[in-house]
Amino acid sequence: MTVGVAILGATGSIGTSTLRVLERQRDRYRVVALTAHRAHDLVQERAAAWGAPYCATVATDGVECLVAAATHPDAEIVVNAVVGAVGLDATLAALRAGKRVALANKESLVMAGDLVLRTAVDGGGEVVPIDSEHSAVLQCITGHPESLARLTLTASGGPFREWSAERIRGATVAEALCHPTWQMGRKITVDSASLANKALEVIEAHFLFGLSYDAIEVVVHPQSIVHGFVEFVDGSILAQVGHPSMELPILYALTHPERVPDTGIRRFDAVAQGGLTFEAVRRDAFPTFELGVAAGRAGGTAPAAFNAANEVAVAAFLEDGVPFGRIPELIARALDSHAAGPADDLASVLAADRAARACVKEALA
Ligand code: NDP
Ligand code: MG
Numbered sequence: 001m002t003v004g005v006a007i008l009g010a011t012g013s014i015g016t017s018t019l020r021v022l023e024r025q026r027d028r029y030r031v032v033a034l035t036a037h038r039a040h041d042l043v044q045e046r047a048a049a050w051g052a053p054y055c056a057t058v059a060t061d062g063v064e065c066l067v068a069a070a071t072h073p074d075a076e077i078v079v080n081a082v083v084g085a086v087g088l089d090a091t092l093a094a095l096r097a098g099k100r101v102a103l104a105n106k107e108s109l110v111m112a113g114d115l116v117l118r119t120a121v122d123g124g125g126e127v128v129p130i131d132s133e134h135s136a137v138l139q140c141i142t143g144h145p146e147s148l149a150r151l152t153l154t155a156s157g158g159p160f161r162e163w164s165a166e167r168i169r170g171a172t173v174a175e176a177l178c179h180p181t182w183q184m185g186r187k188i189t190v191d192s193a194s195l196a197n198k199a200l201e202v203i204e205a206h207f208l209f210g211l212s213y214d215a216i217e218v219v220v221h222p223q224s225i226v227h228g229f230v231e232f233v234d235g236s237i238l239a240q241v242g243h244p245s246m247e248l249p250i251l252y253a254l255t256h257p258e259r260v261p262d263t264g265i266r267r268f269d270a271v272a273q274g275g276l277t278f279e280a281v282r283r284d285a286f287p288t289f290e291l292g293v294a295a296g297r298a299g300g301t302a303p304a305a306f307n308a309a310n311e312v313a314v315a316a317f318l319e320d321g322v323p324f325g326r327i328p329e330l331i332a333r334a335l336d337s338h339a340a341g342p343a344d345d346l347a348s349v350l351a352a353d354r355a356a357r358a359c360v361k362e363a364l365a
Contacts, residue, residue: 199292
């Protein structure tokens with residue numbers, strides 16, 4: 001009997017990689033539901049190829065189709081690969097329905113980490129990360145999670161790793177979209193250039209692994225071969241290593257804690273790879289990273305405000321010619337006017353999200 005998988009965001013970068021992984025694992029999995037935003041023809045084509053009983057696009061069927069796919073009775077695993085805050089409801093609904101959520105949509109955890117984890121416990125579901133750094137950590141701690149003391153997430157440093165702060169402020173869209181090591185959707189690629197993505201990942205790690213912010217470090221590693229380091233209570237450190245490809249973390253999110261044979265992953269050759277280097281984050285050149293980590297430390301609804309402000313600022317950079325250097329300015333403005341409060345319920349989280357969006361839009365008007 002195969003395991004039913006629903007894929008939200010089935011036409012995107014992660015969605016497409018997921019289908020490529022599943023193609024090699026057809027004896028274990030079947031696709032039961034797919035969603036897209038606007039790519040109606042592509043998602044229909046993919047549903048037909050897999051014989052999936054449910055297929056919908058948000059543009060035609062409304063945003064409710066995400067929850068419908070996430071709670072589809074034939075789905076045991078929900079791959080949440082939509083981009084942005086719109087993914088939160090589906091994550092919560094799937095967990096409430098007792099499903100495994102293979103989570104690429106890190107925004108769900110950033111916005112409402114406590115709520116997501118509580119919903120998983122109450123509903124009997126579980127969150128397994130797809131994000132490569134968090135998959136690395138999970139792979140290292142599986143078997144002895146209670147012995148985890150600290151962790152280090154790696155960052156490629158993005159296209160502006162060696163640029164001056166001033167040059168970064170004037171970066172163009174084409175420059176920001178030119179990622180040195182990873183092929184990803186546009187929004188996360190811009191987040192990787194500003195290091196907002198790494199701040200989101202620090203917050204994601206805080207919730208997933210229950211560590212304080214003081215126990216989570218970030219190091220720049222331009223080759224993107226080491227995905228994360230885990231330090232245990234006895235001082236031993238384990239790292240997970242491989243070529244930058246999301247297919248391995250996607251497969252692991254489906255099979256955790258087991259592993260299954262897969263020939264599709266490019267094998268690693270240490271000698272051919274050559275040197276691996278590590279350097280500190282240049283915090284002065286990447287103010288968005290600092291703002292995001294500070295929002296994480298502030299806790300409550302601050303991470304939701306950071307995420308929402310970043311989404312609107314990045315969309316304005318991509319679509320409306322707003323300078324790259326304004327992204328952190330707009331986020332700082334939203335965080336300054338953010339009314340701090342607990343993130344105990346969905347209403348508080350969504351109110352913080354709305355207020356931050358409104359603040360950035362007003363500044364842009
Ligand atoms: P893409 O932009 O490539 O794909 C996004 C997918 O979500 C598409 O299927 C898109 O549909 C759909 N979508 C977009 N907007 C909406 C919306 N408003 N409502 C419903 N569906 C929507 O993104 P990625 O695959 O790169 O990223 C997806 C998530 O995974 C993000 O949270 C990202 O941070 C995370 N992630 C991605 C990694 C990567 O390597 N790409 C690595 C780690 C995490 P359509 O095609 O119709 O527009
Ligand atoms: Mg990542």
